[in-house]
Amino acid sequence: MHTASSIGSQIAVIGAGISGIACARVLSEAGLSVHVFDKGRRPGGRVSSRTVEKDAHDFSFDYGAQYFTVRHPLFRSVTAKLADKGMVSRWPVAGEDAWVGTPRMAKLIEGLADGIDIAWGAEVTALSSSKSGWSVRIGDSDVRNFDQVVLAMPAEQTALLAGAGDPEMARRAAGSRTEPCWTVMLGFAEPLPIHEGIVKGPGISSATRNSGKPKRQGGEAWVVHADPDWSRQYLEHEPADIEQRLSERFASLIGVTLQPIFTRAHRWRYALSSSRSEGCYWNEEIGLGACGDWLLAPRIESAWISGHTLGKRIVGAGLDL
Ligand SMILES: Cc1cc2nc3c(=O)[nH]c(=O)nc-3n(C[C@H](O)[C@H](O)[C@H](O)COP(=O)(O)OP(=O)(O)OC[C@H]3O[C@@H](n4cnc5c(N)ncnc54)[C@H](O)[C@@H]3O)c2cc1C
Known part of the structure; x- marks a missing residue:
């Protein structure tokens, strides 16, 4: 060999x-x-983004990872080069060392993949x-x-x-073992009446205002990630059922009646590694x-x-x- x-x-x-x-x-x-x-x-794997047009509104969702940390010196220098090209930006809402791809998370991978032969x-x-x-x-x-x-x-x-x-x-x-994650993307005609950019609660590992990230365009967009226990419990349920259950959970967490004009569930069978x-x-x-x-x-x-x-x-x- x-x-x-x-x-x-x-x-x-x-x-x-x-x-x-x-x-x-x-x-x-x-x-x-x-x-x-x-x-x-397209490049990204679990760093995935999509844009959607619904009822004259555009929505931009990062439906996998929401942000990334930059701590290791080598990764810091790579991130700095992408920042110079406007492909990533700091996002203090998620922490001092948190960054996001701009204008979408997948831009991070697109930037790193530039010039590489990919089928x-x-x-x-x-x-x-x-x-x-x-x-x-x-x-x-x-x-x-x-x-x-x-x-x-x-x-x-x-x-x-x-x-x-x-x-x-x-x-x-x-x-x-890699834990699963049910995700629901929600698009609204009007901003939700809460100030937070990220909320967490029972069954929900994070609900993130995607439209609040740097350099995002389009309407009020939220991504709700169920936690591993919830995701495992409902792993084989139909997406329509997940959309309803997870939206209700999010609504009760923030105490707001939700009227999304766009709802879409995505199942990550393999989301977060545990080893x-x-x-x-x-x-x-x-x-x-x-x-x-x-x-x-x-x-x-x-x-x-x-x-x-x-x-x-x-x-x-x-x-x-
Ligand atoms: C819902 C969710 C939320 C997350 N939140 C965060 C976060 O906020 N911050 C953070 O830092 N991390 C987060 N993560 C974790 C982070 O996304 C992953 O750790 C990281 O992206 C893993 O990269 P990877 O290259 O190891 O794997 P992947 O991104 O999974 O890449 C694997 C690639 O292999 C391809 N592939 C698999 N099998 C085959 C095959 N047989 N043939 C050809 N191609 C194949 C897939 O299509 C995929 O593109 C999150 C992940 C998920 C799913």
Whole structure:
């Protein structure tokens, strides 16, 4: 098996969330040939945004992560560069070290992904090793060969793909649980009569006024995240039922009768990782690695550190966290 990372090495990174993008950037800056695959349609993974037009109102929602922390010096310098380009901004409402993408959270990932080769709508369905490296199957029949492969996705999805190639990685991933999160996006014709930008309460880990974030345009938009216990309890319920239940909970939390003109539920089956580990996983012998929040902590910044660290390890440059 070819495992040495050198100029000309072909590396597949599976997952274009922040960890995969962070890893791909290090690899590509080191001169390796990196190809990122993601089953989604745009960069971000759990850092996802959408805009909606309803009844002559535009609404902008970040329906995954609401903000990110910037604490690590390396991540701080990356964030500063994006801030210079107007792609991220501080958001003190969430804390002294809190930032958001501008004008949407996904802008953070779009900024980091600039110039990286990414195939969208490319679900990797199987991974197998051969004498010459790795065969990556995309969809039903498209098979491509690479020298090394990085899995940059939640633990449960990593366990599925790692199984045949690296039982140790699969075992660790299978032992890590990612909590679900039911989310409801609410758009209103008028601002809600409360001052807070973020509220929390029973069953609700956060309800965030998205229209109150920096550089947002459009109407009054809120994103309500149910907490893990509530989300697990109603995991298989229909979206329409979730929209009603979670909206009612939010209404009773803030003591306001809600009359949204737009309501949409989104189920994150894998939202917040609950395990901690060594930061990233790299099996140099077989050329297979893993990164993502499940290897460090359930935060955007941690997922970036995980991917960045793995990239450095693959190119042979150590990194102290
Ligand atoms: C509702 C919610 C709220 C959150 N709130 C915050 C917050 O406020 N602050 C914060 O710091 N963090 C928050 N987080 C956590 C944060 O979003 C994650 O820790 C981080 O985005 C994880 O990045 P990742 O690269 O590890 O994984 P992901 O972002 O999940 O990226 C994995 C990517 O892999 C792709 N993929 C998976 N399987 C395959 C396959 N077989 N083939 C191809 N592609 C595949 C997926 O499409 C996805 O794009 C929140 C998360 C959620 C869901």
